[in-house]
Amino acid sequence: MSLRVIILAAGQGTRMNSNYPKVLHKLGGKPMVLHSVEIARAVSQDTPILVIGHGGGQVREVVEERAEYVLQAEQLGTGHAVAQVRPLLESTCEHIIVIYADMPLLQAETLADLYAAQRPNPGPITLLTLVTDSPRGFGRILRGANGSVQAIIEEAGASPDQLTIDEVNVGIYCFEADWLWEHLDLIPISPKGEYYLTDLVAMAAAEGQAANAIVAQNPDEFIGINTRVHLAEAEELLRKRVNKNLMLSGVTLVDPATTYIHSSVVVGQDTVIMPNTIMEGDTVIGADCLIGPNSFIVDSRIGDRCRIFTSVIEQASVEDDVDIGPYGHLRKGAHLESGVHMGNFGEVKNSRLRRGVKMGHFSYIGDGDIGENTNIGAGTITCNYDGKNKHKTITGKDVFIGSDTMLVAPVTLGDRARTGAGSVVTRDVPSGALVYGVPARLKPADRRSEEGKHSEEEG
Ligand code: UD1
Numbered sequence: 001m002s003l004r005v006i007i008l009a010a011g012q013g014t015r016m017n018s019n020y021p022k023v024l025h026k027l028g029g030k031p032m033v034l035h036s037v038e039i040a041r042a043v044s045q046d047t048p049i050l051v052i053g054h055g056g057g058q059v060r061e062v063v064e065e066r067a068e069y070v071l072q073a074e075q076l077g078t079g080h081a082v083a084q085v086r087p088l089l090e091s092t093c094e095h096i097i098v099i100y101a102d103m104p105l106l107q108a109e110t111l112a113d114l115y116a117a118q119r120p121n122p123g124p125i126t127l128l129t130l131v132t133d134s135p136r137g138f139g140r141i142l143r144g145a146n147g148s149v150q151a152i153i154e155e156a157g158a159s160p161d162q163l164t165i166d167e168v169n170v171g172i173y174c175f176e177a178d179w180l181w182e183h184l185d186l187i188p189i190s191p192k193g194e195y196y197l198t199d200l201v202a203m204a205a206a207e208g209q210a211a212n213a214i215v216a217q218n219p220d221e222f223i224g225i226n227t228r229v230h231l232a233e234a235e236e237l238l239r240k241r242v243n244k245n246l247m248l249s250g251v252t253l254v255d256p257a258t259t260y261i262h263s264s265v266v267v268g269q270d271t272v273i274m275p276n277t278i279m280e281g282d283t284v285i286g287a288d289c290l291i292g293p294n295s296f297i298v299d300s301r302i303g304d305r306c307r308i309f310t311s312v313i314e315q316a317s318v319e320d321d322v323d324i325g326p327y328g329h330l331r332k333g334a335h336l337e338s339g340v341h342m343g344n345f346g347e348v349k350n351s352r353l354r355r356g357v358k359m360g361h362f363s364y365i366g367d368g369d370i371g372e373n374t375n376i377g378a379g380t381i382t383c384n385y386d387g388k389n390k391h392k393t394i395t396g397k398d399v400f401i402g403s404d405t406m407l408v409a410p411v412t413l414g415d416r417a418r419t420g421a422g423s424v425v426t427r428d429v430p431s432g433a434l435v436y437g438v439p440a441r442l443k444p445a446d447r448r449s450e451e452g453k454h455s456e457e458e459g
């Protein structure tokens, strides 16, 4: 028993009005074609075959090793597209599933059901149909007096009577492979000059082997994307699907209609997500968090019991019990350890804020390593860039940085060091010392004790 899946993706997608191949337009943050490739891989362990044509090079760059490729140099129809695969697959497998890459909401279970229905079928084809009151361009299913499927008629070629048929072809088929390879070249050319895969249905019926049809139950899986209007409809359906799964798994979405979470995101139990929150990419959110309103989180890790309020978090990691915002911005490489508090208008980039650091208001920490329980006063800035290079700012534990301090990197502050309000710190500050002023200098008493230390060292 073996099954291969062929995905047709050679068409141009003219009605998208785009410079990019239709199947590279994104749905749920992922190029449409990858949705099809994923479900194909879920139903068959063997690599799916992607038929490419228009923009084929670009499609390959995106799909990479996840598919094998067959080029359809000229787009002469869906039947012609499948015929291009014959040299590769003939005599290698028993069943072939064909799907179209512009139908990205299809679910793997539906393909599995299709395969399960074709395996015991003595005839050569099982196809999926849908009964719908909005057939929008789909081929109509013609059934005979006894109910058997006799043909698929494309909308363009359908008579007024046929157009009233409410059962349509969704474009998903499982074939007996040998029969398919024998019949592809016999498909007649259509008035439009194309070879329709759908004509195989009438050919089977003529041989007394009517196609077996499964009437699909969930119309949301069969949104064919031909325009950007369809793309937005599909996006909304996918969002609803993801949101529903999250809610059923124990996450509260206060307003699912304004919550935009990609299927790649993992969210822990009892986390509450407020409106206007967007979470994308490789993101994991812990349990018991409160996220949003108005937050954007991408490619980041958030621990348990965190509060992220109206903030932007990109490629950052946050441990447990951290609160951020409103208007916080974590950029690439920000790492906030447990219990960090980051209040309004803070920005952290490529820096570690160790346990219990408090950064209440208007601060920028770039390329820093800030020691445990340090207090970062309002308006503190690491001057990490000298116009050419980035430099590090390092502080010990329990440091107290006065409001409006400029830390001119590279600079190091020892444990329990303190800076006065408005200091411009250009030189390292010893443990326990206080500096103040512009440029910052040691408090006289601290200076004497430092000088003492040095003369001891020298002596
Ligand atoms: C097709 C079906 C129609 C069905 C509908 C469901 C045929 C003849 N018609 O119509 O019955 O209701 O899908 O969405 O199959 N493609 C190629 N090479 C080609 C032509 C198309 O690879 O030469 C690919 C396209 O990239 C696309 C898919 O096949 O992914 C379907 O082609 P499209 O032109 O969108 O067919 P429909 O008119 O939608």
Ligand code: CA
Binding pocket: 100, 102, 224, 225, 226
């Ligand atoms: Ca289509």
